[in-house]
Amino acid sequence: MNKEILYNKGIDTICLVVDTKYSEAEITKLRATYPVLATVNKVTITNDGRYKKIVFQPSNYIDRTKLLDNGDLFYQCIKESLAILDGTVISLDRIDIAMDSKEKLNNYKQLARLTILCAASRKNIRKAFTVKNLFDLKEKTVKLSSDRFVMTFYCREDKPLHEAEFRIEIRYQKLSQSDWENEAKEMVGKTIELFTNLEDHVKEVEDVLIPVLIDLYQEEIQEGILLNFSGFMDKYSDFFYTKRIFSEVYKLSELKGNENNWLKKFRKNRPTALSFDSKHSVKQLSSEVRKNLKTYLKTF
Structure with a gap:
């Protein structure tokens, strides 16, 4: 990553627990009189x-694009919507914080996985580091989820009116604060704190993946699933x-030559193969988010 890729940011949606007499159908009818709804x-x-x-998404009123x-x-x-609905907020239930990019997610998918x-x-x-989840690749989404926290990189192709190509979204859920x-x-x-020095965790990710990949290589070679490195x-x-990660796995392969020479030869007929990210890549993205x-x- 050698350039800034994010161009917009903000809270996308908030879900509030509200005391109001109005149903969703009634609110829909009221929109003709009160467009802010x-x-x-x-x-x-x-x-x-x-x-x-009630899930509030003001961009639906201001500018859907x-x-x-x-x-x-x-x-x-x-606040204007709550006033019309004569609603009293009981608590904040969920909040989605987003950052948009006009770049293609496919060009940053590896960095997205490493960041996740x-x-x-x-x-x-810890469940993110199980073998099943480590190798669970989705075509248009890179996601981390727990009971109260979700972090997602996803394509915006399903939103043709929206100008962003992909979005980074942080969701905090099952909240209960009245203010x-x-x-x-x-x-x-809290999201700024999450991305502060996030790159310091790259080594742990490497330390988890290296033995997993080594075991997988040895297993598939022994079982004849693969013939070579x-x-x-x-x-x-x-x-x-x-x-x-590559260097440590290469050391335990059957190959004895210089790893950089092997890489050069491997990439010769695979122009997009093995474009490594790094601690610096995560640091750049994290800095931009902050x-x-x-x-x-x-x-505010």
Whole structure:
């Protein structure tokens, strides 16, 4: 990664538990009189039946083609909607913080996976490091999830009116704070903290992946699934996020020559093969995320 790739940032959606008499159907009818109610994206009833869970997405009212990057305007749309609905906020349930890019996710998918695993290390989400999850590749999404936290890199191809190509989204869920305005801003600050020195977790990711890949190579060679190291690299190159991972696995292969010479030969007929990311790549992306979110916090 040698350039900035993010161009927009902000809270995308907030889900509030609200005491209001209006149903989703009634709110839809009210939009003809109160256009700001386009801010209301979804309404469900809480498990106890007492309140409504209302998902607010002000960009639906302001400009559907892009993420709303003004915090004051975001809050204004929600407050106006609550006033019309005579709604009292009981608590903040969920918040989605997003950053958009006009680049193709496919060009940054390896960095996305490495970043996701660094976040898993930081937040101690150990299930991300199971063999099943390590090798669970999705075509258009890179995702980390736990009970209260979700981090996703995903394509925006399903949103043809939206100008972004891909989005980084951080979701905090199962929240319960009644002071939703301050809590939402605190979650933005929490995301800045998440990306602070995130690159320090690259080594742990490497240390997890190296023995997994070595065991996998030895197993598939012994069982005759693969014939040589080149075949293994063709099959699993997507998981060699850094040069160190490659070097350590190469040392235990049947090959005895210089690893850089082997790489040069391997890449000759595979122009896009084995483009390594690094601690520096994660640091660059993390720095950009922090810079964008710090700028966003100034809009409140």
